[in-house]
Amino acid sequence: MLDLLPDLFDHYPSKLTLLPLAFRAFGGKRLFWGEVVTVKCFEDNSKVKEVLAQPGHGKVLIVDGGGSSRRALLGDLIAQSAMDNGWQGVIINGYVRDAARLSSFNLGVYALGAMPMKTEKLDQGQINVPIELGCVTVKPGMMVYVDENGIAISEESLNFAFLN
Structure with a gap:
């Protein structure tokens, strides 16, 4: 597997910002990148489900769940929907569930941790x-680059031609 972030930071040090949170990998895809779509929610994954049910076209959903460890904002059913709809990955400032199943999916999933409790569906949050x-x-519209070294964002799409 390619260690993308070290090479990107070597080549584009002023164009990348590393997300400082301690995310853990849960999905089967550990290397991915794409245009950012955001959701802001707290212990209600209605908007996460809504967004991931739409065509992703290689995008990455970044969710600010306030870091709550009381409810999981993503599980296997919504992750399956994300895969079916062409999303590259989901990054959650919060928790996921169905961790064993998520690891078998060809989807990037990074979160703070895992816990078994689902959210209530109150249709709250912002997209x-x-x-x-x-x-x-x-x-929204930024680019995110993810590998096992971390998660970085950029205002623009970065060219990988130097990797050859």
Whole structure:
């Protein structure tokens, strides 16, 4: 597997910002990148489900769940929907469930941890708004790059031609 982030930071040090939170990998895809779509919610994954049910076209959903460990914002059913709809990955400032199943999916899933309890569906939250993750502002339309070294964002799409 390619260690993408070290090479990107070597080549584009001023164009990348590392997300400082301690995310753990849960999905079967550990290397992915794409345009950012955001959701801001708290212990209600209605908007996560809504967004991932739409065509992703290789995008990555970044969710600010406030870091809550009381409810899982993603499980196997919504992750399956994300895969079926062409999403590259989901990054959650919060928790997931169905961790064993998620590891078998060809989907990037990074979160703070796993816990078994689902959310209530109250249709609360916001889609495509700027979010703050560990004092880093993440905006819709940015690019995110993920591998086992971390998660980085950029205002623009970066060219990988130098990797050849």
